[in-house]
Amino acid sequence: MLNLISLVLLFPLIGTAINGLIGKKLRKETxxxxxxxxxxxxxxxxxxxxxGLLQLPPESRVFEKQLFNWIESGSFKAAAGLQVDPLxxxxxxxxTGVGFLIHIYSIGYMHHDKGYHxxxxxxxxxxxxxxxxxxxxxFLLMFIGWEAVGLxxxxxxxxxxxxxSASDAAKKAFIVNRVGDFGFALGIMxxxxxxxxxxxxxxxxxxxxxNIAVGSFTVTIITLLLFMGATGKSAQIPLYxxxxxxxxxxxxxxxxxxxxxMVTAGVYMIARCNVLFMLSPFTMTxxxxxxxxxxxFAASIGLVQNDIKRVLAYSTVSQLxxxxxxxxxxxxxxxxxxxxxxxxxxALLFLGSGSVIHALSGEQDMRKMGGLKKHIPITYRTFLxxxxxIAGIPPFAGFFSKDEILLEAFVRGNFIYWAVxxxxxxxxxxxxxxxxxxxxxxxxxxxxxxxxxxHESPKNMTVPLKILAVLALLGGFLGxxxxxxxxxxxxxxxxxxxxxxxxxxxxxxxxxACLPYLMMxxxxxxxxxxxxxAYLMYIKSPELPKxxxxxxxxxxxxxLNKYYIDEIYDALFVNxxxxxxxLLWKRVDAQLIDGTVNGVxxxxxxxxxxxxxxxxxxxxxxxxxxxxxxxxxxxxxxxGK
Numbered sequence: 002m003l004n005l006i007s008l009v010l011l012f013p014l015i016g017t018a019i020n021g022l023i024g025k026k027l028r029k030e031t032x033x034x035x036x037x038x039x040x041x042x043x044x045x046x047x048x049x050x051x052x053g054l055l056q057l058p059p060e061s062r063v064f065e066k067q068l069f070n071w072i073e074s075g076s077f078k079a080a081a082g083l084q085v086d087p088l089x090x091x092x093x094x095x096x097t098g099v100g101f102l103i104h105i106y107s108i109g110y111m112h113h114d115k116g117y118h119x120x121x122x123x124x125x126x127x128x129x130x131x132x133x134x135x136x137x138x139x140f141l142l143m144f145i146g147w148e149a150v151g152l153x154x155x156x157x158x159x160x161x162x163x164x165x166s167a168s169d170a171a172k173k174a175f176i177v178n179r180v181g182d183f184g185f186a187l188g189i190m191x192x193x194x195x196x197x198x199x200x201x202x203x204x205x206x207x208x209x210x211x212n213i214a215v216g217s218f219t220v221t222i223i224t225l226l227l228f229m230g231a232t233g234k235s236a237q238i239p240l241y242x243x244x245x246x247x248x249x250x251x252x253x254x255x256x257x258x259x260x261x262x263m264v265t266a267g268v269y270m271i272a273r274c275n276v277l278f279m280l281s282p283f284t285m286t287x288x289x290x291x292x293x294x295x296x297x298f299a300a301s302i303g304l305v306q307n308d309i310k311r312v313l314a315y316s317t318v319s320q321l322x323x324x325x326x327x328x329x330x331x332x333x334x335x336x337x338x339x340x341x342x343x344x345x346x347x348a349l350l351f352l353g354s355g356s357v358i359h360a361l362s363g364e365q366d367m368r369k370m371g372g373l374k375k376h377i378p379i380t381y382r383t384f385l386x387x388x389x390x391i392a393g394i395p396p397f398a399g400f401f402s403k404d405e406i407l408l409e410a411f412v413r414g415n416f417i418y419w420a421v422x423x424x425x426x427x428x429x430x431x432x433x434x435x436x437x438x439x440x441x442x443x444x445x446x447x448x449x450x451x452x453x454x455x456h457e458s459p460k461n462m463t464v465p466l467k468i469l470a471v472l473a474l475l476g477g478f479l480g481x482x483x484x485x486x487x488x489x490x491x492x493x494x495x496x497x498x499x500x501x502x503x504x505x506x507x508x509x510x511x512x513x514a515c516l517p518y519l520m521m522x523x524x525x526x527x528x529x530x531x532x533x534x535a536y537l538m539y540i541k542s543p544e545l546p547k548x549x550x551x552x553x554x555x556x557x558x559x560x561l562n563k564y565y566i567d568e569i570y571d572a573l574f575v576n577x578x579x580x581x582x583x584l585l586w587k588r589v590d591a592q593l594i595d596g597t598v599n600g601v602x603x604x605x606x607x608x609x610x611x612x613x614x615x616x617x618x619x620x621x622x623x624x625x626x627x628x629x630x631x632x633x634x635x636x637x638x639x640x641g642k
Contacts, residue, residue: 002053003064006083008046009093010136012039013129017122024118033108036121040104040128044097051090059493062087065138065202072141079199084138088337088494091487092135092269095344099261100128102465106352107253109461110359114251120160124257127153131262135269140189140199143270147185147234150263151178157258158250170246177243181233188226195219205276215280224277224284228291231267235321237295242567244318248310252355255310259317260348265340268324272333275495279331289329289414293421296322298564300428304435305550305560308365309354312436316391317347319425323406326422332409333495338480338487339402345476346390346399349469353384356458356466357440361451367436372445377457381441383466388437390473392430393528400525401477408520423527430531438539482517 016039024032054062064085072079104124111120130153134146151174159171189199195213196204207213213220231237236244244264248255258264271278271288278285299318306312320343327336358365360377374381390397393404403426410418447455457463479487538545550557559565615626 002049003085004066005046006050006064006066006085006136007068009043009050009097010083010129010132012043012046013125013132015039016125017129020118020125021122024122027118029112029117032118032121036125037101037104037108039125040097040101043128043132044094044101047090047093047097050085051094054085054087054090059489062493076197077193079139079141081142082138083136084201085136086494087491088269088272089135091337091341091491092265093132095261095265095341096128096131096135099344099348099469100257102468103253103257103261103348103352106256106355106462106465107251109459110253110355111251116160120157120251123153123156123160124254127157127257127262131266134266138201140192140201140204143273144186144189147230147266147270148182150266151175151182151234154178154247154258154263157254158247160250160254164249167249170243170249173246174243177240178233181230181240183229184226185230185233188223188230191219191223191226195223201273205274208276208280213280216282217280220277221281221283224274224281225287227270227274227277228284228288231271231325232291233267234270235264235267235325236318237267237291237321237325238298241295241299241318242570245311245314245563248308248314252310252351252358255314256348256351256355259314259351261344264317264321265324265344268321268328268336268340271325271328272337272495275328275333278328285329285331287329289326289410289418292322292325292327292329293410293418293425294322295319296326296425297421297428298322300425300432302560302563303432304428305557306432307367309357309367309370309436309440310351310365312367312432313347313350313354316350316429316433319429320347320391322425323403323422326410326414326418327406330409330413330418332406332413334488334491335402335405335409337491339406341479341487342390342398342402342473342476345469345472346387346397349383349387349466349473350391352462352466352469353380353387356380356462357384359458359462360455361447362454364448364451367439369446369448369451370440371443371447372441373447373455374441376455379457379463380466383463383470384441385437386470386473388433390477392433392532393426393524394532395521395525396474396477398473398475398477400521400528401480401482404521404524405480405482407524408517411520412516423524426524427527427531430528431535434532434535435539438535442540443543482521 016036019035020027020032024035027035054064057064065082066085067080067082069081070078071081104121107120107124111117114120127150130146130149132146134143134150137143137146155171155175158174159168161167162171192204193199196207198204198207208220233240244259247258250258278288296319299315299322303312303315303319306315320339324336324339324343327333327339354365356377357370357373357380360373360380361370364370386397390399393400395401407419407422407426410422445452479485538549562568615622
């Protein structure tokens with residue numbers, strides 16, 4: 002079964018080729034069947050590969066398949082090969098499984114779009130790129146997938162390129178990611194210089210054998226450069242600004258980018274390189290601090306946003322911060338576990354928001370919603386499941402994964418990490434239930450024109466919602482403390498990392514056995530407090546938010562304008578670079594380069610204009626030139642001596 006792994010990549014590539022080349026000539030139904038069928042078959046093969054891996058002993062659950070020799074130049078060698086282990090097998094299940102549901106949902110959501118075949122071509126290519134990223138057995142293949150995902154995000158975010166806001170958002174995502182990717186590329190180069198290979202097996206084996214000293218300057222620089230790439234792709238401070246603007250793409254694209262694929266790439270990369278990162282305590286501290294800061298920073302912005310998709314976007318940035326916080330304290334299993342549960346409930350929430358937008362004929366402002374519960378009941382019930390899951394209420398999936406991260410942050414890190422994560426959890430519960438109440442409860446604020454067309458989404462949109470709701474409800478049971486299936490499954494990749502109880506006992510003494518359960522109670526209490534605040538402000542006392550906004554107007558405006566980070570970046574980086582580029586264009590390109598080329602052309606043209614005077618077309622003139630030339634030669638020969 003493991004030999005089938007290349008088919009996981011092949012099917013989406015075939016779907017991309019068919020819809021890209023002849024999709025315009027096919028019926029929309031056929032285009033949808035091809036795209037969904039390609040991802041569905043990849044998901045089926047991913048399941049077979051997963052169970053094939055389970056049949057092996059835990060210590061032998063690493064399978065590599067060399068496809069062909071790719072690059073060989075001097076000592077540099079890079080083969081095109083695939084690697085299957087517990088981490089990559091879990092990732093391809095998430096990518097193809099959640100991606101398959103998003104593809105099905107897209108059939109209904111994008112049915113009337115004129116770029117239907119182009120959309121599914123991009124969506125299949127996006128999935129292929131992410132699969133290549135997680136299945137490649139060396140850093141170069143990972144980088145190819147990394148860059149391809151960035152290209153596809155540009156195409157999908159700017160899918161409605163007629164809208165200036167969409168094309169601007171696509172360019173912003175592409176450019177901001179290039180900043181991080183520059184660091185990632187440098188990190189790969191330094192890895193080759195240090196280890197003389199870019200294969201994961203060779204690099205991690207050499208690192209684990211003590212060839213690199215713990216805390217050495219080289220490994221610190223390597224890991225910081227890799228983390229620079231992760232901050233771009235996974236939208237962490239300071240390179241997070243592209244992700245909220247990515248909402249300009251179609252809603253299923255937002256679900257795919259924010260839930261199962263692109264933004265998880267940075268978390269996956271750090272988890273894959275856990276051996277290198279564990280050798281640099283400084284980098285681990287940086288990762289944890291950036292993750293904690295991002296989790297709280299983005300959650301605070303989400304408190305006051307009014308665009309339903311933008312709230313979810315900042316929620317994604319915040320949840321990714323949790324994952325980096327887990328990785329930064331060495332709890333890689335907890336980070337990957339939250340990556341999985343987040344894929345379930347965040348895909349559900351984005352697709353649910355898409356169902357709301359679909360029902361309201363494109364409206365995204367929550368201030369123009371309200372009272373939708375009775376009109377779109379399936380969307381409401383599934384959205385409620387996703388909201389409860391992300392808030393961290395047991396027994397929903399988000400409770401188990403978020404609670405484990407908070408526990409790990411307290412045990413492996415320090416109280417500050419836990420306090421920041423707990424405050425972000427309070428904010429999360431508040432703004433998510435604020436979103437739920439403003440959208441589905443209370444008095445209707447829907448425009449009467451939108452109300453006339455208000456309807457529940459078709460089955461090809463609601464069925465994926467129901468499936469994701471089940472996963473958001475039950476997915477967390479894979480990580481029950483004391484009987485965690487995911488800890489045992491991922492242990493061959495992370496070793497001792499991720500087992501909460503053991504580390505809790507080492508840190509907390511005889512009362513350690515109670516610590517996980519105490520943390521559960523505290524986490525649940527924090528979530529309930531956030532939910533109650535939302536209930537108090539938006540149901541019991543709906544006039545309260547306006548009063549608080551007026552009383553704390555400076556803080557409210559600061560949060561509403563996202564701390565003015567975009568404006569600061571424009572002033573510090575964007576506008577100066579534009580001015581420098583304009584200056585280089587006018588002075589260097591237009592005057593120096595173009596001036597030199599035009600000057601040479603002008604000289605040749607002027608010289609030719611003089612020469613053409615001699616070309617009269619009269620034989621007598623040419624005879625005169627010949628005679629004059631002969632006389633000149635005779636005079637030169639005679640008198641030259």
